Amino acid sequence: MNYNNRKKVMFDEEKLKKKFSRFFLIFISILAIGAVKKGFQNDTFYTIKIGELILNNGIDMLDHFSFHTNLLYTYPHWLYDVFIYIIYKFFGFLGIYFSSIILFIILLMVVFKTNKRVCGNVLISAFTTFICLLAISGFVTARAQLVSFILFALEIYFIESFLRNNKKKYLFGLLLISLLLCNIHVAVWPFYFILYLPYLAEYVISWFINKINFKKKGKIVLFLEKKFILDKNDSIKVLFLIMLVSLLTGFITPIKDTPYTYLIKTMMGNSQSYIQEHQMITWINSPFTIIIAFETILLALISKIKIRDFFMICGLVFMSVMSIRHLALLALIGTICFARVFTMFLENFGFYVDKRLLNFFNKKVVIISSILLALVGSSLLFNYHMKEDFVDDEFYPVEATKYIKENLNVSEIKLFNDYNFGSYLLFYDIPVFIDSRADLYTKQFSGFDYDIFDDYRYIIRDYQEKFNFYGITHALIYKNNNSFYNVLKNDFNYKILYEDEFFVLFEKIGNDNVVITYN
Secondary structure (H helix, E strand, O other), rough: OEEEEEHHHHHHHHHHHHHHHHHHHHHHHHHHHHHHHHHOOOOHHHHHHHHHHHHHOOOOOOOOOOOOOOOOOOOOOHHHHHHHHHHHHHHEEEHHHHHHHHHHHHHHHHHHHHHHHHHHHHHHHHHHHHHHHHHHHHHHOOOOHHHHHHHEEEHHHHHHHHHHHOOOHHHHHHHHHHHHHHHHHHHHHHHHHHHHHHHHHHHHHHHHHOOOOOOOOOHHHHHHHHHEEEOOOOHHHHHHHHHHHHHHHHOOOOOOOHHHHHHHHHHOOOOOHHHHHHHOOHHOOOOOOHHHHHHHHHHHHHOEHHHHHHHHHHHHHHHHHOHHHHHOOOOHHHHHHHHHHHHEEEEOOOOOOOOHHHHHHHHHHHHHHHHHHHHHHHHHHHHHHHOOOOOOOOOOHHHHHHHHHHOOOOOOOEEEHHHHHHHHHHHHOEOOOOOOOHHHHHHHHHOOOOOHHHHOOHHHHHHHHHHHHOOEEEEEOOOOOOOHHHHHHHHOEEEEEEEEEOOOEEOOOOOHHHHHOOO
């Protein structure tokens, strides 16, 4: 084949790739619409109220929604809170729901583009993006993490792009991502730096092995050369510099030193031990983690992979084992890395995704049938979700909240409430004992010498003493499978004001002369 013919073939194949990419982005966007559930998590309610507070009063580093006076608050995702409140103000709950759908579509588009940059294979990029949709859809809701997912995918794209062509615009993009994370979701800002580590490890290992004389190489070094691609890219040194400069972006925020202290205070607190999303995973309930870990190790044994991908996936698997919340990061970043691992595995054994497959997927009948199938499936799911309520009255005290607002003076009472629905109460301007901003109520954040979160966790042991300490006048708690319900029900100092199938509201009517403790 002469030069002109070869050039024409490459041009035709590039056109096929672009055509397929446009088709796939439409296809995956349609699927994303049906994949997002309508119901809100508890964080969404306080997010709206904090956004409203910031726009009306600014950031004063104090809490305004619990009845605890002078309680410090760090506003860890203040910019996202403002964003969600503005949407709610103009479009209500439905607007927030659609904003989650739009952000999810943007995320999948970024993942697909990043996959293409990482592995260079449009079909495998589409396949792994589809896997990402399936794996991460359960984490999609109106929380700041949805925006941080987009930023982390972009971070990988900028890093990979810079290592490929050394364009400085990607370095500015990395600095911008760090700045945005400090203001949108400061709790995950440390993960921004963790994503650099596999690249730095790859550079150090490659540099070390390349320095060793071939005759002096041991079995371990020879094994590494056989199983891993030792890519000593000198541009990684520039990335390391950018990583260090990114540390300074933590000062460009209205929440003072929070970017530098939030993780330390969180780890020192006790909330991590009790909140479900911070617990260690059970392998039997996390098949995705098992699949990714097993496939990565298997492909590393039978083929060659980049050191950065091996370290990245193994590190994410370890983080996921230690905390359930990191499963979403494994699903996101792990599938991006796996796109390259899988591509290199196929190429190592001579399996190339060629023009014939692109021709097949670009046929009109394939495109039309795929789009129609996606439309039907997504429409059915979307219609199903639209029939759901934004607020599930089994988990949130919808009627009890109405009763409190209509019958009690919320500015005078001090209400003890369960953790999971505290945010719903404060959304309706009822001062709470605790809500899902768990770290706020630990002494590391609150500035108090006692721990509100601990007192809530063990309230049943000495509730009379703690209720007296906090001046509790009422208690709204879950009714079912709750031993504390039986305790208060049998205490003559408390009477039931309101009760439904799921919730019960008690009022304190007597003085606790005798303190009873429960173990």
